[in-house]
Amino acid sequence: MGYCNARGGIEIYRIGEISEKIGLSVRSLRYYDKIGLLTPSFKNENGFRYYSEDDLAKCQKIAVLKVLGFTSKEIEKILESGDIKEELEHQESLIANKIEHLTLIRKSIEIARNRMETHSELPLLIADLKKVFKGYIQEFHDKNRTTQKTGRPNKKHNKKAHIEVFKLLRKIASEKDVRRDDYIKLLKQNPRLRNSHYFSKYFVMLRLSKSNKFKLDEIDTLEKNIKKFIKSLDSDIV
Structure with a gap:
């Protein structure tokens, strides 16, 4: 049970008490202190850790996010953002x-499993697998291709826009020197990203495409950061 600090009348908890209350091991709490994720408010001259009510509340959030599968680095970013609910919606x-x-x-x-049953059909396997992915990607592009006034696909515009979009995506994925203007440019090049249905399909398509050269974790970062920016624009409008 917590007790009051004689100097400030603040209720504080020993590390063992925090461990028992939250269900995190003492070892984990020491590790969180070491990496700066959860630093106790007080330490005495012998190095014993004491946690405040605010520390306890923060520790509870960390425990919940850990159970949900977030890494320590991800938890740190979520706590810094101050809006756990929004982060969970993105996730x-x-x-x-x-x-x-x-x-x-x-x-x-x-x-693939069905084709493997008969060796005679193995040469057809690669073609069949490509059809699954290419079919999804082609359907996506067919539905969202920019057309001319005649109703025919504007190939020149589509190619140019595609190149510009991928330049911006590459910059945003790197998370280096990314400015608000970069997101604005991206949405100007592809305004349909503000449509939630299109947005979801777009990032599924990116994960399937072998030509975009993005790693899966980069696509995760792109999807999360772009969605957060779009939501911030919608909030500004409201």
């Missing part, structure tokens, strides 16, 4: 898109 959206991506992967595995 939920990210997982939904990953599920769609993995569903397509599963479909390709089923095709």
Whole structure:
């Protein structure tokens, strides 16, 4: 049970008490102190850690985020943002898109497994697998291709816009010297990203495409950061 600090009348807790209350090991709490994720408010001359009520509340948030699968670095960023609910909404959206991506992967595995049963059909396997992914990507582009007034695809515009968009995506994925203007330019080049349905399909398509040269964790970062920016614009409008 916590007790009052004689000097300030502040209720503080020993590390063992925090461990028992939250369900985190003492070893984990010491590690969080070491990396700066959860630094106790007080330490005595012997190095014993004492935690305040605010420390306790922060520790509870860390424990919840840990159970939800966030890494220590991710938790640090979430706590810095100050809006855990918003971060969880982004994570939920990210997982939904990953599920769609993995569903397509599963479909390709089923095709591969069936083809493997007969060696005579192995040469057809690669072609079938490519059809699964290319079919999804082609359908996405067909539905969202910019057209001319005649109704025909504007190939020149589409190619130019595609190059510009990927330059901006590459910069945002690097998270180096990224400015608000970079996001604005991206949305001008591809305003449909503000449509939630298109947005989700777009990032599933990115995960499937082998030509974009993005790693999966980079796509996760892109999706999260761009969605946060779009939400901030919508909040400004409101």
